[in-house]
Amino acid sequence: MDGSYLIGGQRRTSAQTFQGIEAATGQALPGDFAVTTPEDLALACTLAEQAFDHFRETAPETRATFLETIATALEKRSEAIVARAMLESGLPQGRLNGELGRTTGQLRLFASVVREGDWAGVVIDKALPERAPLPRPDLRSRQIPVGPVAVFGASNFPLAFSVAGGDTASALAAGCPVVVKAHPAHPGTSLLVGQAIAEAVEQCSLPSGTFSLIQEPGYAMGSALVAHPAIKAVGFTGSRSGGLALMAVAAARAEPIPVYAEMSSINPVVLLPAALAARAPELGRAYVASLSLFAGQFCTNPGILIAQTGPDLDRFLAAACEALNAVPPQVMLTPGIASAYDRGIASLTENEGVQVLAAGADGTATCGGARLLVTDGNDFLADPSLTHEVFGPSSLIVRVRDTAQIAQILESLQGQLTATLHLDEADYPLAASLLPILERKAGRILANGWPTGVEVSRSMVHGGPFPATSDPRTTSVGAMAIHRFLRPVCYQAIPDAILPPALKASNPQNLPRREFD
Ligand SMILES: NC(=O)C1=CN([C@@H]2O[C@H](COP(=O)(O)OP(=O)(O)OC[C@H]3O[C@@H](n4cnc5c(N)ncnc54)[C@H](OP(=O)(O)O)[C@@H]3O)[C@@H](O)[C@H]2O)C=CC1
Ligand SMILES: O=C(O)CCC(=O)C(=O)O
Incomplete structure (x- = not known):
């Protein structure tokens, strides 16, 4: 491959060169x-x-x-x-x-x-x-x-x-x-x-x-x-x-x-009670599909999911864990991004307030292994490090004690590209009370969807308050x-x-x- 760069349409070269790296092997590709x-x-x-x-x-x-x-x-x-x-x-x-x-x-x-x-x-x-007093x-x-x-x-x-x-x-x-x-x-x-x-x-x-x-x-x-x-x-x-x-x-x-x-953005997803009761297993499987899509390497990855503790959440977790355990390690974009992902997961697993709920097979120097982690609302609120983006196929579930804590968690977050609510009609009053918080936090607010995969259209907003964007x-x-x-x-x-x-x-x-x- 001709390894020039392009200055005003002209191909140019220089004495100093570098090589592309094959993501799957971490080895240099032919061509300087x-x-x-x-x-x-x-x-x-x-x-x-x-x-x-x-x-x-x-x-x-x-x-x-x-x-x-x-x-x-x-x-x-x-x-x-x-x-x-x-x-x-x-x-x-x-x-x-x-x-x-x-x-x-x-x-x-x-x-x-x-x-x-x-x-x-x-x-x-x-x-x-002719306008008076001044034209x-x-x-x-x-x-x-x-x-x-x-x-x-x-x-x-x-x-x-x-x-x-x-x-x-x-x-x-x-x-x-x-x-x-x-x-x-x-x-x-x-x-x-x-x-x-x-x-x-x-x-x-x-x-x-x-x-x-x-x-x-x-x-x-x-x-x-x-x-x-x-x-x-x-x-x-x-x-x-x-x-x-x-x-x-x-x-x-x-x-x-x-x-x-x-x-960076961690794209909070909230499961509201009626929606969770109505379709916990489906939501669990769809969540894992979104967080692990293309090794989770999306700035729209659902990095945290917030839901109220209880039997419905347990059913959700059972389906999500089963799906996540089956996610194979996936090649990441660069060995550097794979090791940054490992460091991010290590820092979460070393955190006393966080437990690993499910794990796909371990990653390698070039592949990321999927992970599902869980924490409680109080631990999350007490530790801002849990809001840091971990770029890769993982997500953190925040179990809240009641619906009031959902609002508290959302208020504690920094700016986001997206925020998602899963809701049924019985959830509308709660959802309506959360909407003003989400408007302050995010550039795009979704209902009953997953944030990965942005539509390129007239009305799309892919932005949001800092640190989602500058x-x-x-x-x-x-x-x-x-x-x-x-x-x-x-x-x-x-x-x-x-x-x-x-x-x-x-x-x-x-x-x-x-x-x-
Ligand atoms: N939120 C998002 O959309 C994304 C987030 N990331 C996060 O970024 C991490 C690293 O991924 P990567 O894609 O390399 O992103 P980086 O931000 O490291 O790099 C993006 C580009 O910016 C350049 N750059 C980075 N830092 C500087 C600097 N201090 N001064 C001048 N130029 C700079 C890089 O140069 P060069 O690489 O040549 O050194 C590269 O061309 C990931 O692990 C992930 O956490 C990555 C992709 C998307
Ligand atoms: O989800 C998408 O389609 C776009 C995501 C994105 O902007 C990113 O990961 O940088």
Whole structure:
């Protein structure tokens, strides 16, 4: 495999190289990947800055076609991309085929969003020259892109949250050039995907700096990317420590910039009494299916489940334990993530307030063994360490003494991506009393479902208060993600002849507008 990185569409190499690692064996895969040099990183940022003014004023139709061209270029390479991603991530073919479909679907969704034009947010206050005591000038505003964006690919979604994933799609849709820092867990997949984007840039005759891909197994290039003055915003999915480190770099710049980091979440699931009584065994099996899906490597993994002690919970636990005992060890994304999972489980099992309820077969250096743990409401409330995310196929059940303690537990939690209630009609009054707490805590509230598997749609919110994300006002999945890479500008009394097309009286781009007399 050609181990170059991509700077403004050009393949570049350097003297220093690294190799991809096969997730299943922990062994190096054939092929050397060049580590991006500081000079090439700076060139990528400069080219992105130079591309910005042209790219941001491309007509919506041009950007929509560009996003669709990327999707087609990915489909053309789908076999190679999926084959390489299987080796590098250990994820199975069916999952990666689905993830590729989600990635191309996401690009096409943003193409529709760009064509529809609501994102441009055009608002016009017409001039009121006769107004007394003071006339009002013509005022018109629109959203413009923030500038070049740095995107950090995530290890756990090597396609949908990586080089051509949601952050890249939404930034390009907004009109921001993108420099991606590839995740070193899948350098070959990243390069194949990057080549598809670079091909689309060329096919659509866009400036070469519209997209670059840098590679490095380490922190230096990622930090330098965030620190580069040309970069105006950052998209990140990964660990809390990584997100916090990049937020610190962004805040220390001469010009601080926003970092949209999706980090840790334990996604509480609450079983309300009537639902638990009605279908305890089914819920137990579905819970284990969700927590162990693809080795539990989802930021939406149901990390804690809260339910009231009693015979119904016992029936739930019996079914959940039976299901969990049968979960085989699964290959994890990297040996580092497998050992972090082991450490997380060790710290829980050493905790006096926690017992292991069920265990699949033990893991290995590359595989995670499933675990189900249990604690009581009082122990949970007394020990904040029990709220830490353990990334992998495990979950902690919190047995509460009464329904009042459910509210207490939920109040004690930090920000979450999701919160789930399992409920029947008899549970509605209790559920309604919990809803305001969940709204304060989470970006998405579910009833009678499981949080893993996010729909990419218009209304989706994949976000939430810290530490789920660094900025609760936005989403990293779905059409609304475009807004994180836009900012408003108001034009006061600017002559029509020099207004941008989006604001001209003739509305040549046919954008939706809100006009006020
Ligand atoms: N909540 C979620 O969605 C996810 C959480 N995780 C958690 O993260 C752990 C590690 O997984 P991983 O995917 O490697 O996530 P990381 O956060 O460690 O890495 C993500 C990316 O950020 C870079 N990075 C991390 N820390 C820094 C830093 N201090 N300065 C500059 N760049 C940095 C990494 O660089 P490089 O790797 O090149 O060193 C990588 O490119 C998992 O065990 C899990 O706990 C992981 C995936 C998703
Ligand atoms: O559950 C999903 O589909 C998305 C999860 C996610 O965003 C993540 O694990 O990083």
